Amino acid sequence: MVSRNTRDVLLLLGPCLIYLFAFSVFPLLYSLRLSFTDLGIAKDSGHWVGFDNYVAVFNDPFFWNAARTTAVMVGSAVVLQVVLGVGLALFFNQRLRGSWLVRGALILPMLLTPIVVGVMWRAMLNPDWGIVNWAIGRLGLPPINWLGSTDWAIRTLVIADTWQWTPFVFLVVYARLQALPEHVFEAVQVDGAGRWATFRYITLPLLAPAIAFAAIFRAIDAFRSFDLVYGLTYGGPARTTTTLSFLTYQTGFDFQQYGYSAAIAYVMVVVLIVLSTVTLRFVRLRGQEGA
Amino acid sequence: MPPTLSFDWSTIVRNYTEVIGTQGMLAFVGNSIIVVGIATLVGLIVGTPAAYAFSRLRFRGRDTWASTILSFRFMPGVAVAIPIFLMVTFLHQEDSYVGLVLPYVAFTLPLVVWIMIGFFDEVPMEIDDAARVDGCGRAQLLLRVMLPIVRPGLIVAAIFGAIFVWNEFLVALFVINSRDLQTVTLGAATLVSADRPIDWNIAAAVGIVTIIPIFIFSLFIQRYIVRGITSGAIR
Numbered sequence: 001m002v003s004r005n006t007r008d009v010l011l012l013l014g015p016c017l018i019y020l021f022a023f024s025v026f027p028l029l030y031s032l033r034l035s036f037t038d039l040g041i042a043k044d045s046g047h048w049v050g051f052d053n054y055v056a057v058f059n060d061p062f063f064w065n066a067a068r069t070t071a072v073m074v075g076s077a078v079v080l081q082v083v084l085g086v087g088l089a090l091f092f093n094q095r096l097r098g099s100w101l102v103r104g105a106l107i108l109p110m111l112l113t114p115i116v117v118g119v120m121w122r123a124m125l126n127p128d129w130g131i132v133n134w135a136i137g138r139l140g141l142p143p144i145n146w147l148g149s150t151d152w153a154i155r156t157l158v159i160a161d162t163w164q165w166t167p168f169v170f171l172v173v174y175a176r177l178q179a180l181p182e183h184v185f186e187a188v189q190v191d192g193a194g195r196w197a198t199f200r201y202i203t204l205p206l207l208a209p210a211i212a213f214a215a216i217f218r219a220i221d222a223f224r225s226f227d228l229v230y231g232l233t234y235g236g237p238a239r240t241t242t243t244l245s246f247l248t249y250q251t252g253f254d255f256q257q258y259g260y261s262a263a264i265a266y267v268m269v270v271v272l273i274v275l276s277t278v279t280l281r282f283v284r285l286r287g288q289e290g291a
Numbered sequence: 292m293p294p295t296l297s298f299d300w301s302t303i304v305r306n307y308t309e310v311i312g313t314q315g316m317l318a319f320v321g322n323s324i325i326v327v328g329i330a331t332l333v334g335l336i337v338g339t340p341a342a343y344a345f346s347r348l349r350f351r352g353r354d355t356w357a358s359t360i361l362s363f364r365f366m367p368g369v370a371v372a373i374p375i376f377l378m379v380t381f382l383h384q385e386d387s388y389v390g391l392v393l394p395y396v397a398f399t400l401p402l403v404v405w406i407m408i409g410f411f412d413e414v415p416m417e418i419d420d421a422a423r424v425d426g427c428g429r430a431q432l433l434l435r436v437m438l439p440i441v442r443p444g445l446i447v448a449a450i451f452g453a454i455f456v457w458n459e460f461l462v463a464l465f466v467i468n469s470r471d472l473q474t475v476t477l478g479a480a481t482l483v484s485a486d487r488p489i490d491w492n493i494a495a496a497v498g499i500v501t502i503i504p505i506f507i508f509s510l511f512i513q514r515y516i517v518r519g520i521t522s523g524a525i526r
Binding site: 005006008009011012013015016017019020022023024026027028030031034103104107108110111112113114115116119120122123168171172175220223224226227230231245248249252253258261262265266268269272273275276277279280 | 337338340341343344345348349350356358360361362363364365366367368369370371372373374375377378393394396397400404429433454457458460461464465475476479480494495497498501502505506508509510513516517520
């Protein structure tokens with residue numbers, strides 16, 4: 001005989017857990033199993049190969065290349081977004097006229113479909129007739145081969161990601177800034193602290209948790225992002241923008257090496273489990289709140 | 292040809308007629324709306340009671356269960372796309388709305404649970420107590436008392452679920468084959484990345500057609516967006 005409380009928990013939570021088990025946990029386990037097989041397009045594939053795929057992954061120069069690309073992209077995108085996002089939040093915290101309108105416009109990039117964003121940027125960055133090169137030409141600067149050059153393609157990805165996601169950092173930090181108690185700042189001003197001192201010793205420490213949350217959140221999403229690369233560069237030129245996500249996709253979808261693709265994906269999953277455990281520490285769940 | 296700021300209306304009209312009429316962009320929008328609507332609704336129906344349980348009931352391992360569900364928010368799409376495709380094929384639902392809705396509900400659940408826990412937590416316990424004194428059962432309490440109070444939360448959760456599903460591309464790429472069933476993301480991607488060289492005028496028109504609904508939508512929901520993003524960050 002189950003208690004009333006247990007029955008309630010099962011009824012309320014059960015459907016959600018069953019659903020997630022079927023369509024999230026099971027696919028992940030299936031993917032794990034796939035990573036130990038040589039499943040591919042060939043008829044007699046799908047045999048158990050033990051850790052062969054993982055050994056191959058860690059000896060694959062393309063994998064390490066993609067890992068480095070991902071690290072560079074995620075690192076530079078997050079740093080840029082945090083600097084810009086915090087700057088914007090401090091700027092808009094001054095209660096300027098009409099700032100609600102700018103805030104509204106700032107939110108828009110975040111809502112746009114990443115795949116469409118990629119395609120639109122590709123049009124604007126076209127070396128021959130794109131509006132961006134036309135504009136910098138008007139300024140008297142030499143044109144940039146945004147997507148075709150091996151140096152610039154990854155920078156372009158970082159710029160596009162920053163354009164789309166700086167608003168996220170801005171919103172998180174801005175909300176925290178608005179929630180800070182006014183009297184702290186008044187007290188500091190009475191004590192005669194300068195602007196920089198106030199920011200360095202009061203504002204920044206108070207904002208630190210929000211900044212850390214936004215940064216880790218962005219790092220995770222940039223790490224697993226796929227659509228933008230697909231729409232903007234398709235991993236090229238010469239694989240310089242092939243991130244781990246894109247490599248997983250390409251190995252599975254284009255080359256149909258499902259087992260090998262799953263092994264790369266699982267390396268990503270392990271990294272993400274570590275990152276998301278850290279993030280969820282920041283998101284205080286109920287029960288820890290009082291502590 | 293360098294860009295100019297002069298507008299040639301007949302060309303513009305021709306491009307949009309091409310995109311909306313011939314290429315069937317409106318049909319893609321329709322497909323997306325159907326899939327987004329059903330997936331978001333089912334996600335809310337399944338996720339909201341779970342969030343309520345996490346917020347109000349005491350049971351063993353509650354926090355662990357909650358974090359586990361929330362961590363699925365960070366699942367990389369490329370890790371599950373192939374298994375999901377194989378599952379959907381196994382269920383004979385490839386190339387159908389159902390084949391998309393089934394995985395999409397699972398994608399919205401962590402968002403819904405995450406956001407709704409925050410909103411339920413804000414409702415004071417006194418309300419539960421008062422309702423219980425009045426002889427309210429658990430089901431009645433949730434449906435009649437709590438749901439109306441957390442209505443803003445339901446809106447926030449619905450918006451975030453809807454945006455996620457509207458933007459999803461990878462799973463759709465695996466599941467949908469026929470042109471009639473393509474969602475907006477697929478339609479946009481195939482229109483501009485077919486074998487032939489890209490018609491940039493068409494691509495730009497596709498971009499605008501997909502962006503305008505979101506732009507209008509975002510004007511109405513600004514404050515909900517802010518609330519959704521900061522729930523979880525700011526407690």
